[in-house]
Amino acid sequence: MxxxxxxxxxxxxxxxxxxxxxxxxxxxxxxxxKGHDVIDLSLGEPDFDTPVHIKEAAKKALDEGYTKYTPVPGLMELREAIRDKFKRDNGLDYGVNQIVVSNGAKQSVANVCLSLLDEGDEVIIFSPYWVSYAEIAKMTGATVVPVYAGIELDYKVTAQQVEKAITPRTRLIIFSSPCNPTGSVYTYDELTSIAEVVAKYEHLYVVADEIYEYINFTDKHVSFGTIPQVKDRTITVNGFSKGFAMTGWRLGYIGAPAWIAAACTKMQGQFTSGPLL
Ligand SMILES: Cc1ncc(COP(=O)(O)O)c(C=O)c1O
Structure with missing residues (x-):
């Protein structure tokens, strides 16, 4: 059986x-x-510990009674700090009603996929990609369309490739820059070319996963959502896991058009509610 x-x-x-x-x-x-000497390149675990001032602030917060349910999209103070960070570090203008804090950026990606995708929709994922994107997208009944860029393109998908992969069913594009697993960083010009293609298709949205923003040894980091043509089509994903070595804390967030943020909040409200800090 x-x-x-x-x-x-x-x-x-x-x-x-x-x-x-x-x-x-x-x-x-x-x-x-079992005693083997293993070099583990699996999880994206930074090689430093959560900074002391963060740990101290968390201990203080627990002592002050921050132990209860939080608002579903996250504590207001945290969303205000994220709003300021988006502005300061990325040049992105998100209001607090456009920010949703989740239990890891993984949940952020899941919230977006569950909120935007239906059975039969297509999702373009720039390849090589972080493996969870495909499984999360498939969970919604959508079809994954990987678009591959090899070493000759420095592992960066071109606007022409994107245009070729778009069909009337394409609803979402997902990519990370800096990229996991390749480390490639898209330049402003490369992102602008892709944005020009995206802008032509009215119902096409983009998840720009920027969680590796601070682990970048190559080019200046550019946020896709700063490109005017796609400002209202971009869901910026980020989080604390990689830049602040807080993988176990499970804290990620999005900045998104207000209606997408509201949908993600509704989704999260039925799954996990908001994270603690
Ligand atoms: C590209 C990318 N996005 C998102 C995540 C998820 O991060 P989090 O720990 O915030 O769920 C990872 C984790 O490895 C990742 O590599």
């Missing part, structure tokens, strides 16, 4: 791949526990 017959799990979960990164990380832990 097949496992599916014994335990009637949903088609959704049966068709979903386990996170390859998490599987690799577990394998590395298991091998380490």
């Amino acid at each position: 097949s496992e599916a017959t014994t335990y009637p799990l949903s088609r959704r979960i049966m068709e979903m791949e386990e996170s390859a990164t998490i599987r690799m990380a577990q394998l590395a832990r298991d091998l380490k526990a």
